[in-house]
Amino acid sequence: MASIIPISQQFDQQTISKIIAADALVQRYHRLFALLDWSPADGLASPGGPGRPAHPKSAFAKAFLVRVCEKQASMPALRAFLLEHPLLVLELGFRPTLDVQLPYGFDVEHTLPTVRWLNEQLRTFDPRLLADLFAQTVQALQQEIPGDGSVVSFDVTHLYANVKENNLRQYVPERYNPDRHRRGRLLRCDAPLCQCQREQSAPIRPRALQPRPTTQRRS
Numbered sequence: 001m002a003s004i005i006p007i008s009q010q011f012d013q014q015t016i017s018k019i020i021a022a023d024a025l026v027q028r029y030h031r032l033f034a035l036l037d038w039s040p041a042d043g044l045a046s047p048g049g050p051g052r053p054a055h056p057k058s059a060f061a062k063a064f065l066v067r068v069c070e071k072q073a074s075m076p077a078l079r080a081f082l083l084e085h086p087l088l089v090l091e092l093g094f095r096p097t098l099d100v101q102l103p104y105g106f107d108v109e110h111t112l113p114t115v116r117w118l119n120e121q122l123r124t125f126d127p128r129l130l131a132d133l134f135a136q137t138v139q140a141l142q143q144e145i146p147g148d149g150s151v152v153s154f155d156v157t158h159l160y161a162n163v164k165e166n167n168l169r170q171y172v173p174e175r176y177n178p179d180r181h182r183r184g185r186l187l188r189c190d191a192p193l194c195q196c197q198r199e200q201s202a203p204i205r206p207r208a209l210q211p212r213p214t215t216q217r218r219s
Contacts, residue, residue, distance in 0.1 A: 006105030059093035
């Protein structure tokens with residue numbers, strides 16, 4: 001869907017179009033979005049509440065892509081970023097709530113969905129639409145580089161627990177110090193009840209005290 005360019009008491013559509021063409025941020029994302037075919041996601045999503053417009057699904061997908069590119073850690077941060085760039089909201093394809101009293105001819109606060117609705121759209125977004133969108137990037141890359149994508153490689157890295165027992169340098173200086181060794185001993189017995197297990201499970205009985213021998217002094 002094409003972006004809607006409103007009018008206001010300060011600027012007409014031609015002037016707002018020139019302002020959009022001169023905005024570096026908007027043009028950067030305009031060139032990025034032009035690389036993909038957004039027609040599979042042009043269907044309208046359900047409105048976020050009474051009185052709010054129904055935005056196309058592609059607008060939400062573009063907004064989520066902006067969140068990744070701008071490294072916005074949360075959805076409230078993304079919404080605050082879009083509120084600071086109302087012309088980018090038009091480029092994303094959100095249906096504007098017109099208000100000729102405002103400079104750009106629409107109310108960006110009422111146009112943007114709420115944080116709750118943005119999170120809901122992200123949670124329920126059809127993954128098949130995203131797969132179709134990003135499959136285009138792979139196909140375009142294969143056209144630019146013939147044979148690319150025919151070989152897949154994996155790099156497996158073993159992760160060890162960050163403990164003293166796995167650190168060889170921690171063990172070398174005091175290798176003979178009994179306090180630095182693991183307490184207890186490992187039992188590896190195939191029998192159900194081996195001799196070492198019986199020794200550990202047997203109760204410890206105190207030894208009977210024997211009287212000490214007495215010596216007689218010589219007179």
